[in-house]
Amino acid sequence: MLIYNTLTRRKEELVPIEPNHVRMYVCGMTVYDHCHLGHARVMITFDMVVRYLRASGLRVTYVRNITDIDDKIIRRAAENGEPIDALTDRFIAAMHEDERDLNVLLPDLEPRATYHVPGMIAMIQTLIEKGHAYAASNGDVYYAVRSFPGYGKLSGKSLEDLEAGARVEPGEAKRDPLDFALWKAAKPGEPAWDSPWGRGRPGWHIECSVMSIDALGCHFDIHGGGMDLQFPHHENEIAQSEGATGCHFANLWMHNGFVRVNEEKMSKSLGNFFTIRELLPRFGGEVVRFFILSSHYRSPLNYSDENLEIAKNGLTRLYTALKGVEAAHYVSFEEIPAQLSPWLTRFIAAMDDDFNTPEALAVLFELATELNRAKGVDESLAAELAGLLKRLGHTLGLLEQDPVAFLQGGAGAVLDVARIEALIAERAAAKKAKNYAEADRIRAMLSEEGIVLEDGAQGTTWRRG
Incomplete structure (x- = not known):
């Protein structure tokens, strides 16, 4: 299994430090607002990685x-006139709701920064003792960037390049413009903790160092996050x-690409900023997930309504193939019948090559084509093909709904199912009476409402258009 390592700029084989056990840390959300499409990409990308590794x-x-x-967080709570805990608890609950809608599994551990402040103070003290940090006159503590010889190895930035844009902001007491805050002295009205340098709170960067090491040890397998976090x-x-x-921190560094909207950078200032919960009523969580997985995780992802519609149509094609088939149930790859191995082998090859989900989805579409051919011809083969399609879809967090429920439900306005089925019955009666004009009128009326009728040997079924 090859994974692109941002640190070395090449694909490297995944060799777990502890045999058969992968330890992975991903930088999560800062909970002061609802999660947006960029957060969704982080959630879904690393959920996909975990699912495939397992x-x-x-x-x-x-x-x-x-x-x-x-x-x-401090600024938003002050604007709202609410306690910080109330703000963060509310948006953590909202984040978990978004994850459920996107079929994202909860991480095994979800540490919160405020629960680890004593560990942060201890690490800062260690850095001071080792000559990597210093307490400033204003009560802040800074990391001395020039004390660490490898600084810039992840981002590829040299100290000379960084010096050109570095400056000391008003109120800072750092010795070098390149240095960054590990501890911030308390300001009036802000939350604060006691420390050897006076009351204050941790800087952002120290949080993840402490939480990752506390959970996984000083040397672990994979560290991930959005590309915007690579530097600083x-x-x-x-x-x-x-x-x-003194340990090598993480073996492999994974970064997912940026999200763009209609080929422009997503930002609130441009008015093209979408939260997850703004998208879900229009397209549904599984369509958003399929859309994100349809691009390689390291590539830029371009949001547009047209691209979401393409994703919806692709997912509809897969569910349509599964409709009406009693799929075989396969718990693991080892259970897949030998005659299906060509598709399984190609799926694994795609995923083993740095989680190439577009190629993996191409295998699912090929399976759907074969499944449609087998329907009504070889029911045993159809059941096996449907079982493999569902098993590979499950590996990506897809195709876990009942096909009819997906095709008739999904996002959008609530449908009057009883009315639709009554109209289908009226159409059947009109056809039986050879009143084809009335039957065509009913089909056309439902089509205008976005309902597609499909006639088959077992009668007429319907789905959203």
């Missing part, structure tokens, strides 16, 4: 943190963690 027979310990103390957040994590422990 399907491959590996044990996985998946840790994704929650940042519940931060400048943005992940670069600073390496400097802090390796500076404090």
Whole structure:
């Protein structure tokens, strides 16, 4: 299994430090607002990674943190006039709702920054003792970037390049413009903890160093997150963690690509910013998940209504193939019959090549084509093909709904199912009476409402158009 390592700029074989056990840490959300499409990509990307690693027979310990103390959180709580805990608890609950709608499994561990402040203070003290940090005159503590020889190895940035844009902001007491805050002295009205340097709160970067090491040890297999975190957040994590422990921090660094909207950067200032819960009523969680997986995780992802409609049509094609077939049930890849091995082999080859989900989805579409051919001809083969299609879909977190429920339900306006079925019965009666004009009128009326009728040997069924 090859994974692209941002640290080395090449694909590398996944060789777990502990045999058959992968330990993975992913930087999670800062909970001051509802999660947006960029967050959805992080959630779904690493959920897909965990699902596939487990399907491959590996044990996985998946840790994704929650940042519940931060400048943005403090500012938003003050704007709302509510306690910080109330704000963060509310948005953590909303995040978990979004995850359920996207079929994202909860991580094994979900540490919150505020529960780990004593560990952060201890790591900062260690960094001071080792000469990597210093307490400033204003009560802040800073990391001395030049004290860490490997700084810039993840992002590829040199100290000379960084110096050109570095500056000391008003109120900062750092010795070098490149240095960054590990501890911030308390300001009036802000939450604060006691420390050897006075009351204050941790900086953002130190949080993940402490939470990841506490959960997984000082040396683990995979560290992930969005590409926007590569610098400075992940670069600073390496400097802090390796500076404090002397251990190599993470073997593989994975970063998912940016989300763009109609080929422009997604941002609130451009008015093209979508939260997950704004998209779900229009398209549904599984369509959003399918859309995200249809691009390679490292590639830019371009959102548009047209691309979501394409994803919806693709998912509809897969569910349509599964409709009416009693699928075989396969718990693991080992149970797949030998005659289906060509498709399974190609799926595994795609996923083993840095989680190439577009190629993996292409295998699902080929299976759907074969399944449609087998229907009504070889029911035993159809059951096996449907079973493999569902098993591979499940590995990606897809195709877990009842096909009829998906095709007749999904996102959008609530349908009057009783009315639709009554109209289908009226149409059947009209056809029986050879009143084909009336039958065609009913079909056309339902078609205008987005309802597609499908006539078959067992009668007429319907789905959303």
